[in-house]
Amino acid sequence: MTDTSDTRPDEAEAEAHAARPGRLLHRLMRFLPLIAPVLLWAVPCWVLLYGGQHWPPPVTLAGTALFVLGLVGMPLAMARGHGRRQQDGAAVIGDTLLGASWILFTWSVLIAVLVRPALALAGAGESQDRARIxxxxxxxxxAALLVWGYTEARRVPRVRRLDVELPRLGAGLDGLRVALITDTHYGPLDRARWSARVCETVNTLDADLVCHTGDIADGTAERRRAQAAPLGTVRARRARVYVTGNHEYYSEAQGWVELMDELGWEPLRNRHLLLERGGDTLVVAGVDDVTAGSSGLPGHRAHLAGALEGADPELPVLLLAHQPKFVDRAAAAGVDLQLSGHTHGGQIWPFHHLVGLDQPALAGLSHHGARTRLYTSRGTGFWGPPFRVFAPSEITLLVLRSPRPSTPA
Incomplete structure (x- = not known):
């Protein structure tokens, strides 16, 4: 019988062989939630207790018991805290253990890989002495990073100020002050007082426009209302605007849209408003988070064309979009400046390397395409683990500038 397929046997075998690594990676990713906790606790356990130190048996036994307790307790606490039961106390314990284990794992690996060989090359003591060092x-x-990281996470963020020149911005809008907060993540740890102090800080900035680019909280609006309530005290000369983040879609996003509207913020759900000053106009637009379309909520999706519908294409556009990766669509549409959050700047170093696999920018101002600027905030609060290590939180004040007239030679 003649083979009538388009692919020859050797070609089909080659394609199947090439696809195997991808299938294998996909299978391994399915086991990541099981593998990661084991690595987070087992690697430090080995480095601290079994890497040649020869501790007295009671020390080794007690230390091992603590690591086993962490390995078992962390996922159980997170399941009770973030699962169906939504127990805030359990969530705090699970999140804290997750952050502590990540920091301990990171520095166990780094110090074991870098310091121990250096000590050996320097001839510093016996092998057991080096292991104990x-x-x-x-x-x-x-211990130092946990204390410092917790302090950094819980403090009121410092204000980061910068000028952003937009080539199409009219002279009448020069100096427009835009305050940005994002990723407040009100959650299991009650931060109502922190929220009030953040809002007080924002009010000192005398902003024309105040923006919140999503991830208000972890939990429903009803559950986190007390922590979010101070947002109603925020003042702006022209407008207070808000767009949804991905975490709203874990917690009844429509409830958050309605609460922000109740607090006096204008939810920019795939729509825009016009901000006029000195005879010039700025289009301020917003889109739902990119995950909105898969949420199942009627009318929720990221729709940039809808957000800009009816706007004069000659006017400069300021766009609110929670995730930086929306900037590809923004650049294609000729948006002048996109404001985003989501990344937390990595939150706990060196997690930023993983964030970089998913997002085009980690923090700060970046340029995309011929016209578009993207500002990515490191976030105002923190998600989950109450630590920030080498990724400080921020409240941002962006002063928009029109192009300076060129000086004659």
């Missing part, structure tokens, strides 16, 4: 170094660095 590594143990104490890991514990000291981890």
């Amino acid at each position: 590594v143990t104490w170094a890991v514990l000291a660095v981890t």
Whole structure:
């Protein structure tokens, strides 16, 4: 019988062989939630207790028991805290253990890989002495970073100020002050007082426009209302605008849209408003988060064409979009400036390397295409683990500038 297929046997075999790595990676990713906690606790356990230190048996036994307790307790606490039961106390314990284990894992690996060989090359003591130096170094660095990281996460963010020149911005809008907060993530740890102090800080900025680019909270609007309530005290000369983040779609997003409207913020759900000053006009637009379309909520999706419908294409556009990766669509549409959050700047170093696999920018101002600027905030609050390590939170004040007239030679 003649083979009538378009692909020859050897070609089909080659294609199947090429597809195997992808299938294998996909299968491995399915086991990541099981593998990651084991690695987070097992690697530090080995580095601190079994890497040649020869601790007395009671020390080794007690230390191992603590690591086993963390390995078992962390996923159980997170399941009770973030699962169907939504127990805030359990969520705080699980999130704290997750952050602590990540920091301990990171510095166990770094110090074991870098410091121990350096000590050996320097001839510093016997192997057991070097192993114990590594143990104490890991514990000291981890303890210091946990204290510092917790303090950084819980403090009121510092204000980051910068000028952003937009080539199409009219002279009448020069100096327009835009305050940006994002990723407040009100959650299991009650931060009502922190929220009030953040809003007080925003009010000192005398902003024309105040923006919140989503991820208000972890939990429903009804559950986190007390923490979000201070947002109603925020003042702006012209407008307070808000767009949804991905976390709203884990927690009844429509409830958050309605609460923000109740608090006096204008939800820009695929729509825009016009901000006029000095005879010039700025289009301020917003889109739902890119995950909105898969949420199942009627009318929720990221729709840039709808957000800009009816706007004069000659006018400059300021766009609110929660995730930086929306900038490809913004650049294609000729948006002048996109404001985003979502990344937290990585929140706990070196997690920013993983964030970079998903987003085109981690923090700060970046340029995309011929016209579009993107400002990515590191976020005002924190998600989950109450730590920020080498990724400070921020309240941002952007002062928009029109092009300076060229000076004759």
